[in-house]
Amino acid sequence: MASVVHTPHKSARTSHKGQQTKLAIVEAALVLAKRVGLDGLTIGSLADMMHMSKSGVFAHFGSREDLQVSVVWEYHERFRAEVFDPAMAHERGLPRLRTLFENWVHHINAEIAEGCLFTSGAVQFETQEGPVREALSESVSTWLNALRKAVQQSVNLGHLRQDCDAALMAFKIHGLVLSLHYQYRFLKAPEAVQWAQQGFDQLVRAYAAPNTGA
Amino acid sequence: MASVVHTPHKSARTSHKGQQTKLAIVEAALVLAKRVGLDGLTIGSLADMMHMSKSGVFAHFGSREDLQVSVVWEYHERFRAEVFDPAMAHERGLPRLRTLFENWVHHINAEIAEGCLFTSGAVQFETQEGPVREALSESVSTWLNALRKAVQQSVNLGHLRQDCDAALMAFKIHGLVLSLHYQYRFLKAPEAVQWAQQGFDQLVRAYAAPNTGA
Numbered sequence: 169m170a171s172v173v174h175t176p177h178k179s180a181r182t183s184h185k186g187q188q189t190k191l192a193i194v195e196a197a198l199v200l201a202k203r204v205g206l207d208g209l210t211i212g213s214l215a216d217m218m219h220m221s222k223s224g225v226f227a228h229f230g231s232r233e234d235l236q237v238s239v240v241w242e243y244h245e246r247f248r249a250e251v252f253d254p255a256m257a258h259e260r261g262l263p264r265l266r267t268l269f270e271n272w273v274h275h276i277n278a279e280i281a282e283g284c285l286f287t288s289g290a291v292q293f294e295t296q297e298g299p300v301r302e303a304l305s306e307s308v309s310t311w312l313n314a315l316r317k318a319v320q321q322s323v324n325l326g327h328l329r330q331d332c333d334a335a336l337m338a339f340k341i342h343g344l345v346l347s348l349h350y351q352y353r354f355l356k357a358p359e360a361v362q363w364a365q366q367g368f369d370q371l372v373r374a375y376a377a378p379n380t381g382a
Numbered sequence: 383m384a385s386v387v388h389t390p391h392k393s394a395r396t397s398h399k400g401q402q403t404k405l406a407i408v409e410a411a412l413v414l415a416k417r418v419g420l421d422g423l424t425i426g427s428l429a430d431m432m433h434m435s436k437s438g439v440f441a442h443f444g445s446r447e448d449l450q451v452s453v454v455w456e457y458h459e460r461f462r463a464e465v466f467d468p469a470m471a472h473e474r475g476l477p478r479l480r481t482l483f484e485n486w487v488h489h490i491n492a493e494i495a496e497g498c499l500f501t502s503g504a505v506q507f508e509t510q511e512g513p514v515r516e517a518l519s520e521s522v523s524t525w526l527n528a529l530r531k532a533v534q535q536s537v538n539l540g541h542l543r544q545d546c547d548a549a550l551m552a553f554k555i556h557g558l559v560l561s562l563h564y565q566y567r568f569l570k571a572p573e574a575v576q577w578a579q580q581g582f583d584q585l586v587r588a589y590a591a592p593n594t595g596a
Contacts, residue, residue, distance in 0.1 A: 290568040291505040339577040343557025354504040363553040374588055
């Protein structure tokens with residue numbers, strides 16, 4: 169899943185320059201989308217922000233929807249780089265699961281001043297079928313599946329008990345993440361960070377296999 | 383917290399009729415807000431929907447913001463009637479806490495086709511300070527405090543163990559509710575209903591006091 173999609177074939181040089189411009193547009197669009205929402209993103213406001221003409225932006229994206237989809241995948245790649253990849257550097261099982269959760273919490277804290285596309289996008293595209301909703305849903309599902317897999321590996325390696333249902337555990341951890349986002353960002357309750365971390369520790373302790381001391 | 387606010391003083395008869403019209407407008411506005419979001423609600427679209435003139439709607443609400451705030455409190459009152467009040471009819475402690483959670487899950491399921499103002503509103507008014515955000519935040523906080531109180535009563539009555547932290551437990555339960563909403567409504571995963579219920583049962587079992595058999 170590349171962060172910039174649908175690049176037309178051109179000469180190598182034009183293509184490289186065009187690719188750079190396109191990337192710059194997507195990066196600016198992501199900044200804008202975090203502020204005004206994916207659904208508030210327009211070619212016009214983006215062109216203003218970049219001091220480009222609307223047709224200049226249009227040349228790189230066939231439509232507003234194409235642009236929104238590219239923004240979703242750019243956000244996806246950044247989430248991968250910030251949350252997922254560093255966790256993969258840790259040992260399989262509980263160390264990886266714990267890092268995944270901690271990075272996720274860190275990612276939410278870092279975004280407090282900006283906005284989370286996974287949360288706002290889910291609301292904005294809840295009932296709007298189409299490619300933007302599909303991209304968002306596919307992206308979030310990728311990370312929820314990664315979370316579930318990290319739980320399952322913890323069970324397989326004996327870090328968590330055999331009766332730990334990976335799908336249910338991932339659902340609960342997702343709940344902690346969402347509750348943190350809601351209570352910290354909307355209700356302005358900073359103690360939510362501590363609750364999320366304690367909640368995760370208690371979940372892990374509740375399913376700790378007797379031989380791990382986790 | 384009345385569901386219809388800022389009613390001007392008039393003769394009893396006019397006031398009664400005016401009150402009825404105002405209530406009808408708020409009810410229609412709530413239907414519309416669930417569909418297009420609180421932030422998408424305009425006096426114009428509402429006037430169209432009700433076959434009224436814009437000035438006719440304006441006569442009852444000084445501003446769009448007034449209308450939005452009234453819609454929040456109408457939603458609040460319905461949440462009270464559907465989720466909170468029936469739980470209060472149950473015995474204090476675990477029976478009341480369980481009913482509160484079950485009614486909340488039922489409320490989310492019933493809203494699948496419509497939309498939840500507490501979720502969409504939190505996103506739409508996340509960074510928009512003002513009376514609409516305040517009303518939303520006050521309403522949600524009321525229900526989270528009710529949840530926390532129901533947990534605390536369960537502890538005080540010995541239904542849950544003394545080491546159960548009511549604030550943390552309420553945070554986790556809120557997480558189950560948010561995860562249910564996200565995964566059922568946005569990711570279209572109907573198994574989320576079962577996960578939410580199992581998650582609650584496991585939470586309660588983890589803190590069950592030895593003498594209750596809960």
